[in-house]
Every structure is written in structure tokens, then in C-alpha cells.
Amino acid sequence: MTEAASRSRSTRGRSLWRLSAQRLMRNPGAVTGMVVLGVLVAASVLAPWLTSFDPIALAPRDRLQPPGGAHWFGTDAFGRDIFTRVVYGGRTSLQIGFVAVTISTLIGVTLGLVAGYFGGTVDQIASRIVDVMLAFPGLLLALAIVAILGPNLLNAMIAVGISASPNYARVTRGAVLQAKELAFVEAAQQSGARTWRILVLHVLPNVLGPIVVIATLGVANAIIAGAALSFLGLGAEPPTPEWGLMLSDGRAYLRHAWWITTFPGLAIMVTVLAINLVGDGLRDALDPRMTR
Amino acid sequence: MFQYIVRRIVAALPTLVLITMLAFSMLHLVPGDPAEIFLGENKSSPELLAQVRSDMGLDRPLHVQYLGFLGDMLRGDLGTSLNNGRSVVREIATRLPSTVELTLAALGISIVLGVGLGVLSAVRHNTWVDSAAMFVALLGVSMPVFWSSLLLIFFFSVKLQWFPAIGQGGIERLVLPAVALGLLSSATLARLVRSSMLDVLSQDYVRTAVAKGVRPRAVTFRHALKNALVPAITVIGIQFGQLLSGTVITETIFARLGIGRYYVDSLLNKDFPVVQALTLLIATAYVVINLLVDLSYSLLDPRIRYD
Numbered sequence: 001m002t003e004a005a006s007r008s009r010s011t012r013g014r015s016l017w018r019l020s021a022q023r024l025m026r027n028p029g030a031v032t033g034m035v036v037l038g039v040l041v042a043a044s045v046l047a048p049w050l051t052s053f054d055p056i057a058l059a060p061r062d063r064l065q066p067p068g069g070a071h072w073f074g075t076d077a078f079g080r081d082i083f084t085r086v087v088y089g090g091r092t093s094l095q096i097g098f099v100a101v102t103i104s105t106l107i108g109v110t111l112g113l114v115a116g117y118f119g120g121t122v123d124q125i126a127s128r129i130v131d132v133m134l135a136f137p138g139l140l141l142a143l144a145i146v147a148i149l150g151p152n153l154l155n156a157m158i159a160v161g162i163s164a165s166p167n168y169a170r171v172t173r174g175a176v177l178q179a180k181e182l183a184f185v186e187a188a189q190q191s192g193a194r195t196w197r198i199l200v201l202h203v204l205p206n207v208l209g210p211i212v213v214i215a216t217l218g219v220a221n222a223i224i225a226g227a228a229l230s231f232l233g234l235g236a237e238p239p240t241p242e243w244g245l246m247l248s249d250g251r252a253y254l255r256h257a258w259w260i261t262t263f264p265g266l267a268i269m270v271t272v273l274a275i276n277l278v279g280d281g282l283r284d285a286l287d288p289r290m291t292r
Numbered sequence: 293m294f295q296y297i298v299r300r301i302v303a304a305l306p307t308l309v310l311i312t313m314l315a316f317s318m319l320h321l322v323p324g325d326p327a328e329i330f331l332g333e334n335k336s337s338p339e340l341l342a343q344v345r346s347d348m349g350l351d352r353p354l355h356v357q358y359l360g361f362l363g364d365m366l367r368g369d370l371g372t373s374l375n376n377g378r379s380v381v382r383e384i385a386t387r388l389p390s391t392v393e394l395t396l397a398a399l400g401i402s403i404v405l406g407v408g409l410g411v412l413s414a415v416r417h418n419t420w421v422d423s424a425a426m427f428v429a430l431l432g433v434s435m436p437v438f439w440s441s442l443l444l445i446f447f448f449s450v451k452l453q454w455f456p457a458i459g460q461g462g463i464e465r466l467v468l469p470a471v472a473l474g475l476l477s478s479a480t481l482a483r484l485v486r487s488s489m490l491d492v493l494s495q496d497y498v499r500t501a502v503a504k505g506v507r508p509r510a511v512t513f514r515h516a517l518k519n520a521l522v523p524a525i526t527v528i529g530i531q532f533g534q535l536l537s538g539t540v541i542t543e544t545i546f547a548r549l550g551i552g553r554y555y556v557d558s559l560l561n562k563d564f565p566v567v568q569a570l571t572l573l574i575a576t577a578y579v580v581i582n583l584l585v586d587l588s589y590s591l592l593d594p595r596i597r598y599d
Contacts, residue, residue, distance in 0.1 A: 132310040135575040137533030139540060140555065144571065147559040148321045224436045228541060231438045232556055247438055251545070254442060255450050265439040273434035280430075 020209075023285035030281020036274035044090035053081035055088040055241040064257050074259035076249065078239075082259060085241040086267050092242045093271065096157050096226035097219040103161025104222075105215055108168020113199055113207075115169065116176025126169070133166040142225055146234045153242070156235035160225045164218055171214055175207035182206065209286040217279035220272045227268055243268050297587060304583050308576060315571040316361050319564045326350065329562050330374045365572070371565035375558075380569045384551060390460055391550035394473065394542065395535050397466055401474030402481055402531060407517075407524070409478070410485025414520075415512055417490060425482065432479025437538045441472040441545045458547040469542040476538065477531045484527055488520040495519075522593050529585035533578055 024030050043050060053071075059079030067074040073082035115126035133141065145159035179185060180203060188198045227244030229235035236242035238249070243264040250260030319326060327344040345351050349360060364371070370380040413425040448468060449457035455468050492498060493516050501515045502508075539552030551570060558566035 128306060128310065131307045132314060132575075135307060135311055135579050136571075137537040137574070137578060139537035140574060143540070143556065143559055144318065144567075147562075147567070148318070151560075220434070227436060228438060231541065232544060233560070234556075244438070247442065251442065254446055258446060261439075261442050261446075265442065268436055268439060269431075269434050272436070273430065276430060276434050 020282075020285040024281050027281040027284060029277045030285070033274040033277030033281065036270065037278060040090055040271055040274065041094065043087050044094055047084075047087045047091065050087055051081065051084040053084040055080065055084045056239045064253070066257070067259050073263040074257070076246070076260050077253060077257075080239075082246075082263050085246060086243070086263050088241040089243045089246060089264060089267065090271070092153070092236060092240065093223050093227065093268070096153075096160065097223040097275075099157040100161040100164065100222035100226065101215050101218045103158060104164040104168050104218055105211065107162065108165035108170075109172045109204075109211060111165070111169040112172025112174075113176055113203065116173040117180055117195075117199055117203060123173075127173075130166040130169050133163070134170075136163070138163055138221075139225055139228060142229060143232075143234065146229060151229075151234040153230075153236045153240065156226055156229040157222075160222050160229070163225075164221065168211065168214060168218075171210050172207055175210050176203055179203050179206040213279060213283045213286060216282055217276065220275035220279065223268065223272055223275075296590065300583060300586060304579055307579055311572065311575045311579070312362060312365065313358070315568045315575075316358050318568055318571060320354075322562065322564065322567075326374065326562075326564050329564075361568075370569040370572075373558075373566050374563045375561055375566075380565050383566065384554070384569060384573065387549055387551045387554050390548055391539050391543070391552060393466065394469055394539055394548065394550060395532070397470035398473035398477070398535050398538070399528070399531065401470055402476075402478040402535075403528075405474065405478035406481025407485050407521070409482035410524075411489055411512065411517060411520075413482070413486040414489030414493060417493075422486075426486070429479040429482040432475050433483075435476065437472055437476055437541045438545060440475055441469070441542055444468045444472050445545070458545075460546075460548045465546075469546040469548065472545075473535055473538045473542050477534050480534070481524065481527060481531065485520060485524050488523050489516060492516045492520045522589065525592065526585055526589055529578075529582040532581050536574060536578070 047055075057080070059075070062071070062075050062079035062081075063077055065071050065075040065079075067082075071081050071083065073086060075081055076085070111126050111130070115123040115130075136144070141163035142156075142159040145162055146155055149155040149158060185198060185202050188202050193202075226235055227242070227247070230242045230244035231248045233248070236245050238245060246264040247261050247268075250257070250264070253260050325341075325345075327341055327348060327350060330344055330348070331340065342351075349357055352360070368381060370384075372378060373380055373383055409425045409429060413422045413429075416422050416425075445457045445468065448454045455464050457468070459465050498511060498515050501511045506515070536552070539550055540556055541552075542548070543550040543553035544556065551573070554566065555570045555574075557563075558570065
């Protein structure tokens with residue numbers, strides 16, 4: 001490849017991402033989502049400075065207080081401050097989201113890259129594995145994996161991550177099938193570059209767009225799935241502040257203490273909504289043909 | 293066409309075989325000795341344990357156990373529950389109707405709401421109606437089932453007292469769980485129907501229909517919607533999976549005795565024969581439904597070729 005050609009490709013590549021970033025910043029939904037998400041991340045990082053209450057210590061004298069001056073979101077059946085637990089719960093949920101998506105991406109993208117690039121028998125085997133995993137509706141697969149690994153928060157993250165990975169594999173494989181026909185990939189093959197080098201330096205950057213989109217939306221799905229597992233008693237263990245667990249604890253008090261379930265429920269919804277707005281914005285920005 | 297159907301069915305077979313292997317291996321992947329779990333609290337002597345293990349066939353080589361499992365399965369025998377010793381097939385049969393009823397009701401709600409909202413959005417493209425409908429759909433996608441279920445119970449059962457909060461039997465006990473479950477997938481469907489309608493509305497044949505003076509209502513429903521629904525049908529297969537996942541939660545919250553709740557309970561109790569059977573049932577149903585969806589898709593869209 002001549003120097004001029006390689007320079008032109010790199011500037012084009014950079015400006016494509018920059019164009020996408022500009023398009024993203026012009027999307028009011030996506031900007032709103034990013035701002036809300038920023039506030040949520042800041043709140044969970046700064047949790048100890050935002051509240052003077054302990055998220056776990058019991059305070060029986062303060063039990064079931066409605067929202068008010070001292071306790072903005074009220075207290076639960078053990079007298080714990082709900083605002084404090086919602087803020088600390090954000091740490092747990094965001095952690096679930098990012099750990100699970102990292103696992104999905106590592107497994108799914110590797111599988112998809114290898115299947116799409118090598119084709120043949122490797123593709124056949126990888127695609128079969130993906131088919132079988134896709135034969136289990138998302139949450140049910142995660143449930144089965146948790147059952148095998150044992151129910152706790154870390155295993156819930158792993159289970160959610162593994163159960164979502166076939167989607168990443170499928171999307172990556174499709175994108176790789178297109179990318180490997182590109183002229184510069186063939187050029188790299190002809191010039192004798194090592195396979196892993198071609199995969200990582202030439203193919204991967206060109207399939208990153210769709211992966212970024214599903215990974216972003218995947219964080220939202222992982223947060224919901226993680227909370228669902230905790231809700232069912234197969235994720236975070238009490239007294240961990242976790243939104244799904246808080247909703248499950250509050251069920252018994254729905255009639256008399258609506259605030260126990262309302263605030264963690266709103267927290268999940270706002271977080272997921274913000275991530276979905278960013279994800280939708282990213283999809284539109286990275287693929288202008290999809291914009292309507 | 294016939295050849296195409298046969299080829300699709302044959303292509304699904306290896307997946308089904310892998311599913312049986314996975315279901316079988318769950319017994320050995322899950323920590324804990326099934327024989328010990330079967331004996332439960334009765335702290336057992338090694339002899340008794342060995343006796344149970346041989347009764348359950350656990351002392352045979354793995355491939356023999358697997359073939360035995362396959363044979364039993366094909367004869368419709370899925371073993372007995374470790375919990376109460378009853379036939380797994382019968383236990384599932386008593387719970388299946390409740391889940392089927394809930395899933396179908398939810399699917400109905402999801403289709404009516406999803407298609408309605410999607411069409412409305414597309415016809416009023418780029419107006420406030422479109423924005424509002426799509427925001428509602430986005431809200432729906434972002435609302436976990438366990439949260440919407442609790443909200444529905446709070447408003448319609450605790451406050452308004454229109455419907456009972458829990459239990460099953462009768463339409464009044466089906467409404468809340470079905471709505472909770474249907475809302476989520478209606479939101480996904482609405483977004484899809486909208487973009488598919490927008491595609492179709494910009495086609496030449498729609499423009500022709502408008503130009504020759506066909507009433508707008510007829511254009512929307514007869515010319516556009518009919519074609520826009522074809523891609524939406526493929527999504528119904530995926531929706532079905534989403535709904536099945538959702539039944540685990542709704543059946544727990546609304547205290548319905550269905551297979552979703554049964555699956556979680558059996559996992560928690562390490563009732564392996566039940567877990568195996570349900571894994572088989574759910575995965576097979578999902579594969580078969582997606583196969584049917586694929587086939588109906590090619591029937592509905594004559595442009596798809598079968599060769």
C-alpha cells in the first residue's frame with residue numbers, strides 16, 4: 001500500500017468517527033441520555049458524600065417512614081434510608097451492566113470474528129453453538145447458568161454476560177463477512193500479514209460500529225436482567241443495596257409503603273431509558289441510512 | 293416449496309440434538325449429587341446412596357446414560373420429580389395451560405398495542421403524535437416487567453380494586469399479568485412496525501394508490517399495513533422468547549402456577565429431572581416456533597425464493 005493511500009484511509013477513518021460524534025451531539029435524545037447517565041454515574045461514585053446514612057445498618061426506630069425532610073425517599077421495613085440505598089444501588093447496577101457487557105463482548109466478538117473470518121468448519125461449529133444458545137430465551141439461559149454456578153451477584157453478572165453473548169457473535173459475524181471482502185483486507189492477506197494482525201488491525205476497526213451500538217443497548221438489557229435475577233433471589237444477596245432486590249423486598253409493603261418499591265423502580269427505569277436514548281442515538285449516528 | 297420446508301426442518305435437527313445434550317448434561321454440570329438431593333434430609337448411609345445412584349442409573353457410563361435419557365424422552369417419559377416423586381410430564385401438564393394462556397393473552401395485547409402505536413406513528417410521521425407514541429414505546433422498552441407488574445398491582449388492585457392482585461382462573465385474574473407482560477413486547481413491536489410502515493409508505497405502489505384517489509384509510513390499511521406486517525412477523529418469534537422469559541417474573545409476582553415459576557423453583561430446589569424437562573420443552577418450543585415463523589414468512593412474501 002502506498003503512503004498516500006494509507007494516509008488517506010486513516011484521515012477518512014478518523015473523520016468518519018468524528019462525523020458520527022457530531023451527529024450524536026446533534027441528537028437531543030442522545031444528549032439528554034448522556035447527561036442523565038453522567039448524573040447517575042456521578043451520584044453512584046459520590047454516594048458517600050451525597051448522604052449521611054448507612055445503606056446497610058438497621059435502624060428499627062425509623063422503620064417505614066414516608067418520604068419527607070430527613071428521609072427524602074422514606075425508609076424501608078428495617079429503617080434504612082431508601083435514597084441512600086438507591087444511590088448505592090446504582091453502583092451495583094452499573095457494575096452489573098458493565099461487567100456483563102464486557103463478558104458478552106469478549107466472548108461474542110471473538111466468536112463472531114473467528115467464525116466470520118475463517119468460515120468453513122470453524123464457522124459451522126461456532127454458528128451451531130450460537131444457535132443452541134439462541135434457542136434459550138435470554139433470561140432463562142441466564143437462570144440456568146446461575147443454577148450451575150451458584151446464586152450470587154458475581155455469578156449473576158457472568159450469567160447475564162454469557163447469555164447475551166450469542167447476539168454479539170451473530171452481529172459481529174455478519175459484519176466480518178462484509179468487511180473481509182474489502183480491498184485493504186485482501187491487500188493485507190496478499191502482503192503476508194499475520195492472521196491475528198489482520199483480524200485486530202484491519203477487520204475489527206471496520207466492524208466496531210454495530211458492536212458499539214449493541215454493547216451500549218446491552219448495558220441497559222444487562223441491568224434489567226441483573227435486577228430480574230436479584231428480584232427472583234438468584235443475584236445480589238441481602239442486605240446488599242441492589243434495585244431488583246429492593247423491589248422484591250418492598251412487594252410485601254406495596255399496600256402501605258409505596259415508596260419502598262417506587263424509588264428503586266424509577267431508578268432502574270431512568271437508567272435504562274437514558275442508556276437506550278444514547279444507544280438509539282449511536283445507531284442513528286453510526287449508520288445515517290437508519291435515520292428517520 | 294415442499295423441498296424448502298423439508299430442508300429447513302432438517303437444518304433445525306442438529307440444534308435440537310444439541311439441546312437434548314445440553315439438557316442431559318445439566319444434571320452433571322450443576323454442583324451436588326442428585327442421589328443425595330433425592331434422599332434429602334434423611335442422612336444416608338453409603339449403601340443407601342449407592343442403591344439410589346444405581347436406581348437412577350448414575351453409575352453407568354455417560355454415553356449410556358445419555359442414550360437412556362434420549363430413549364426415555366422419545367417414549368414421553370421424563371422421569372419423576374426429586375421433590376415429590378410425581379411424574380415430571382404430569383407435573384408440567386398441570387402447569388402448562390396457565391402459561392400458554394398467559395403468553396397468548398400477552399401476545400394479543402402486544403400485537404394490538406404494538407401495531408396500533410406503530411401505524412399511528414408512521415401515518416403521523418414527524419408530528420407530535422409520532423414523537424409521543426415513540427416516547428411511550430421507549431418508556432415501555434425501558435420498563436422492566438417486575439416494575440410494571442408492581443405498578444399495575446398498586447394502581448388497579450390496591451387503589452382502584454378493579455382486579456385481584458394474585459392467583460389464577462378467570463379473565464379478571466389474567467388481565468394484570470397479561471398487560472404487564474404484553475406492554476414490554478408491544479413497545480419493541482411498535483418501533484419495528486413504525487419503521488417498516490415508513491418504508492412501505494414511500495413505495496411507488498402506495499404513491500400510485502394515493503395519486504389515483506384511493507381513500508387515505510384504505511391506503512394505510514389495505515396497501516401499506518398488509519405489506520408492512522411481513523417483517524413484523526419474524527419478530528413475533530423473538531417476542532415469544534421474550535414473553536416466555538417474562539412469565540418467570542409475572543408468574544412469581546402474580547402467584548400463578550405456571551412453568552416459568554416452576555422452572556425457577558426447580559432450579560432453586562435442584563430438582564434436576566424437572567429442570568431437564570423444562571429446558572427441553574422451552575428450547576424445543578422456541579426452535580419450532582421460530583421455524584414456523586420463518587416458513588410463514590416465506591409463504592407471506594412471494595419474493596422470497598425457495599431454491
